Amino acid sequence: MQAIILGSGSPLPDPDRAGPSTLVRTSAGDLLFDCGRGVLMRAAGAASGAAAFRAVLLTHLHSDHINDLNDVFTMRWVTSFAPNPLPVYGPPGTQELLRATEAMLAPDIGYRLTHHDDLQWRPGAVVVEVEDGPVLETGTVRVTAAPTDHAPVRPTVGYRVEDDGHAVVIAGDTVPCPGLDALCTGAEMLVHTVVRPDLIAPIGLPRLTDVLDYHSSVEDAARTAARGGVGTLVLTHMVPAPAPGAEDEWVELARPHFDGTIVVARDLLALDVG
Numbered sequence: 001m002q003a004i005i006l007g008s009g010s011p012l013p014d015p016d017r018a019g020p021s022t023l024v025r026t027s028a029g030d031l032l033f034d035c036g037r038g039v040l041m042r043a044a045g046a047a048s049g050a051a052a053f054r055a056v057l058l059t060h061l062h063s064d065h066i067n068d069l070n071d072v073f074t075m076r077w078v079t080s081f082a083p084n085p086l087p088v089y090g091p092p093g094t095q096e097l098l099r100a101t102e103a104m105l106a107p108d109i110g111y112r113l114t115h116h117d118d119l120q121w122r123p124g125a126v127v128v129e130v131e132d133g134p135v136l137e138t139g140t141v142r143v144t145a146a147p148t149d150h151a152p153v154r155p156t157v158g159y160r161v162e163d164d165g166h167a168v169v170i171a172g173d174t175v176p177c178p179g180l181d182a183l184c185t186g187a188e189m190l191v192h193t194v195v196r197p198d199l200i201a202p203i204g205l206p207r208l209t210d211v212l213d214y215h216s217s218v219e220d221a222a223r224t225a226a227r228g229g230v231g232t233l234v235l236t237h238m239v240p241a242p243a244p245g246a247e248d249e250w251v252e253l254a255r256p257h258f259d260g261t262i263v264v265a266r267d268l269l270a271l272d273v274g
C-alpha cells in the first residue's frame with residue numbers, strides 16, 4: 001500500500017501546492033481522500049485519474065477539501081465508456097453535495113449529451129454517508145471511519161485504511177480527539193493537516209487567528225501520533241506553507257513529542273505504508 005500526497009496545500013492558493021487531497025493506492029485500487037484544488041492534475045502525475053478511482057472519500061465539506069469534486073464527477077463520466085457512477089463516501093451532507101454538484105453542471109451535461117452520440121447516460125454517483133464504523137471492505141482492504149472534531153464544521157470524519165495488515169490514517173482537519181485516537185492505534189502512518197499558531201497568532205488578523213481553534217498544531221499532531229504508536233507522521237495542509245528550505249523547522253517542532261519518522265509533505269510525495 002502507498003500513500004501519495006496529491007495536494008499538500010491549504011485554502012490559500014500556492015503555485016507549488018495543490019489543495020488538500022491524498023491518494024491511497026491499495027490492492028483493491030486507488031482511494032481518493034478529499035478533492036482539493038488541482039486534484040486531477042496531481043492524480044495524472046501519479047498515473048491515476050477519475051475513471052480509475054475505486055472510491056472518493058471526503059473528510060468534511062469545507063470548500064478547500066471539495067473544490068474539484070465537480071471536476072472528478074465530470075471527468076469520471078466523460079472518460080468512461082460505459083456507465084461508471086462514482087462511489088462517494090462522506091459525512092452527512094455528502095448526498096446533498098452531489099445532488100447540488102450535478103445541478104450546477106446541468107448545462108454542461110446537456111451540451112455533452114447532445115454532442116456525443118455514444119454518450120447515452122448521465123453522470124452519477126453512489127453516495128454513502130458515514131460517521132462511525134466500517135465504510136467499505138473489498139479484498140484485503142478495509143476502510144473505517146470515526147468522528148473527528150473540527151467544530152463548528154459538523155460532522156467531520158477521519159479514515160483508517162487497512163490492506164493486508166498494514167494501516168494508514170487520513171485525519172482530515174481536526175483538533176486532537178478520541179475518534180482520531182481510535183483510528184490511529186497501531187497504524188503505520190498518520191497523514192495529518194497542521195497549522196502553526198506560533199507564526200499565525202502574532203499576525204493578529206482575526207480571519208487568520210480563527211483558523212487556529214479548529215485545527216491541530218504541529219505539536220498536537222505529533223502527540224496524537226505518539227499516543228497511537230504510529231510509525232510515520234506526515235504533516236500536510238500546512239498553514240502557513242513552509243518556505244522552500246524551511247521544512248526542517250516543522251520537523252523540529254514535532255520531534256519533542258513523537259520519536260517516529262516525521263515527514264513534511266510535498267505534492268506527489270509517495271510513501272510506502274508498512
Ligand SMILES: [Zn+2]
Nearest residue numbers: 060062150173
Ligand atoms: Zn476544514
